[in-house]
Amino acid sequence: MSNQKEKTTHKAVRLAIIRIEKARPNIVSDKRKMSVAAVAEEAGVSRALIHRDCPDLLERIKGGVNKGVRQQRDAKHTELNEYKERNRELRSEVAELKAMLAKVQSQNATLIRKNMALSCGSAKNSNITQIVYSK
Known part of the structure; x- marks a missing residue:
């Protein structure tokens, strides 16, 4: 019973x-x-x-x-990890772009300096022949 x-x-x-x-x-x-x-x-x-x-x-x-709370926490944790990974990728891209910018700025400064030297030289003396070097 x-x-x-x-x-x-x-x-x-x-x-x-x-x-x-x-x-x-x-x-x-x-x-x-x-x-x-x-x-x-x-x-x-x-x-x-x-x-x-x-x-x-x-x-x-x-x-x-606590099933619902755990599921929410796990979803937020997964989302946070995705954002952290995206942040890492973007930071490396920013560092790469900064390096490229520094290189381009250096080349630009060199070209400006060469341009000024050539224009000053040609303005002072009209008998100067410009020689163009190709790379």
Whole structure:
């Protein structure tokens, strides 16, 4: 007799957990979060009975309590890692572009200096022949 009653309460608790997980409870509010108290109220048993007789279901209840929070945290962590990787890529690109800019600025300064030297030389003396060197 005791074994049959235990099976009945175990089944009632299990079904209450399923109804709360699917957000379709019969007794408690569907806005209520998964907890031992909510499951006990939904199943019509005491919280102590769940703790005493249903340790396997107790783990399922506790696992469902922070499930949403864990999923949000994991999603944010993944998103953060993606942003960090993108930041690393952009920083290396900025460093590469700065190096290219420094090289172009150096070449530009050299060409300006050569241009000034040639224009000053040709303005002073009209007998100067310009020699063009090709690279």
